[in-house]
Amino acid sequence: MSNNNEEIKNTFEEKLRTFAESLNSYVSTPDGQWTIKGFIDTYQKIYTISSDTKLVSKVLEIHLFPRILQFADENGYRLIPAQEQNYYPDISFVSLDETHKFAVDIKTTYRDPKYQKFCNGFTLGSHGEYFVNRNSSKNIQYPYNDYSGHYCLGIIYSRAVASSVDVTRTHNVEDLDSIHSSIQDFLFFVAEKWKIASDTPGSGNTANIGSIKKISDILSSNGMFSRLGETWFDDYWINYKKITKSDGSGKITNLKDFVEYKGGDINLIVPKPRRSNK
Numbered sequence: 001m002s003n004n005n006e007e008i009k010n011t012f013e014e015k016l017r018t019f020a021e022s023l024n025s026y027v028s029t030p031d032g033q034w035t036i037k038g039f040i041d042t043y044q045k046i047y048t049i050s051s052d053t054k055l056v057s058k059v060l061e062i063h064l065f066p067r068i069l070q071f072a073d074e075n076g077y078r079l080i081p082a083q084e085q086n087y088y089p090d091i092s093f094v095s096l097d098e099t100h101k102f103a104v105d106i107k108t109t110y111r112d113p114k115y116q117k118f119c120n121g122f123t124l125g126s127h128g129e130y131f132v133n134r135n136s137s138k139n140i141q142y143p144y145n146d147y148s149g150h151y152c153l154g155i156i157y158s159r160a161v162a163s164s165v166d167v168t169r170t171h172n173v174e175d176l177d178s179i180h181s182s183i184q185d186f187l188f189f190v191a192e193k194w195k196i197a198s199d200t201p202g203s204g205n206t207a208n209i210g211s212i213k214k215i216s217d218i219l220s221s222n223g224m225f226s227r228l229g230e231t232w233f234d235d236y237w238i239n240y241k242k243i244t245k246s247d248g249s250g251k252i253t254n255l256k257d258f259v260e261y262k263g264g265d266i267n268l269i270v271p272k273p274r275r276s277n278k
Contacts (some may be wrong), residue, residue: 005100009149012075012093012102013190019071020153020188026067027060033181034157036063038171046171051159051182053120057108060155061090064106068153077102082141088125089150092141103147105193107211108155110183115275117215119156123202124193124209127237149192156187156215187215194233195221198272199255209237214273224255227268232259 029035036059038048049055068091072079077093089103107122125131130140137143164180171179193209196218202210212223225233236258241251243261252258259266 005148008100009102012100013149013151013192015075016071016104016151016153017190019067020190023064023067023188024186027063028184028186029181032186033160033184034186035181036060037176037179037181040173044173046173046176046179048165048167048169048171048179049182050167051110051165053108053110056157056183057106060108061106080141084139086139088130088140092147101142101147103141103150104153105151106155107152108157111156111158111185111215112213112275113159115277117277118213118275119215119218121198121202121211121213122152122154123206124152124197124211125150126207127209127240128207132238150194152189152191152193152196152211154189154191154218156189156218157183158185159183187219189219191218191221192230194223194230195226196223197225197233197237199224199236199258200253212272213275217270217273222270224270224272226270228259228264232264235262 027035036049038046040046049059069079072093076096078096080092080094082088082090089105091104091106093102093104095101105125107124109119109122112118112120126139129138130136130144134145135143160180160182165182167182196211198210198212200210202208212218217223225236236255239252239258241253243252243258244250245252245257246261252261255269256266259269
């Protein structure tokens, strides 16, 4: 990447990070609850939103979209949402002269209720066709190589205590302030996806890259590949489960075995911390 391209990338990242820092006050009440309380029907009855992760993720995305559109307009980018449900990324930011594209996925996850320094983690996109073949248009808005950077706009939150959220009853509009939100205590961050990646899949039945889970490491972009570099991240996930171990005992499915196989320095692997509240 040329110096000029690197400068444009750094500028975009810095502005996106500043933007993310402004979002907490947009989505939160003064006591830290989500300003979204539920759904309202034509009879002005409010139905409380549960803490179901897929539901929360989608509603948060809708809630943030006007602000994200405003960010794109103010910084000279066209905003292009994913054209299909399973397309990567969630949003493409395209410069008005078409010379730069940035992939941004909106990722949400909740804090571990037992180990508050950790979260449940999230997926960082597929390591399938479009990741392996960087010129492929399958399930991706633009070919992977067309993007100058791949980012997560991340949201970590806490689920409300179950007893405080009643999804079995409806509420009147005048009772809005008394409804307890299903989620609260938001933390927004921006990171290049390779810098917060783990070496394990993010879900069991799809070819998705998993994230690290310690919140302080996510905020400091201290993923397993962060000292090795993006080339190692690409190489590992392109070859995930495709290389047989030297002793023939199976396919390589962890970063230590992969780095050893490739003759790299295993001391550059950032280890996974064990869950604790220390």
